[in-house]
Amino acid sequence: IRAKGENLPFKDYSVAEIIYSNVFGDPGITFEEKRNMIDEAIRVIRSNGVLKIVETYTPDVSEIDGTISYLNSNPFLKVADNDSKGVFGDEREFKKMLLTPTSAKDSFVKRFRKVS
Numbered sequence: 001i002r003a004k005g006e007n008l009p010f011k012d013y014s015v016a017e018i019i020y021s022n023v024f025g026d027p028g029i030t031f032e033e034k035r036n037m038i039d040e041a042i043r044v045i046r047s048n049g050v051l052k053i054v055e056t057y058t059p060d061v062s063e064i065d066g067t068i069s070y071l072n073s074n075p076f077l078k079v080a081d082n083d084s085k086g087v088f089g090d091e092r093e094f095k096k097m098l099l100t101p102t103s104a105k106d107s108f109v110k111r112f113r114k115v116s
């Protein structure tokens with residue numbers, strides 16, 4: 001399902017995984033809008049669910065504007081990058097599929113598991 005990141009069409013705690021792909025690296029989206037998207041994902045993701053951030057075009061923007069710091073410091077999320085067992089399969093295969101030779105050199109897939 002495609003939806004606006006700051007207004008997801010799901011009930012609270014009803015989704016196993018949310019993927020934001022090439023959103024947080026977009027310089028046209030403000031930090032406040034990105035923060036609202038993260039908060040909205042936290043609202044709909046069930047306990048132990050996953051928020052996945054994929055950046056293959058302009059990953060440095062999300063580092064510079066504070067989005068990744070906000071994610072890392074969020075009390076509802078735990079970094080799960082080294083956790084290869086995803087909601088729908090092995091995350092290593094997902095990463096290989098997304099991070100191709102044409103991706104930016106500092107591209108990434110970051111995973112956060114909801115802790116409450």
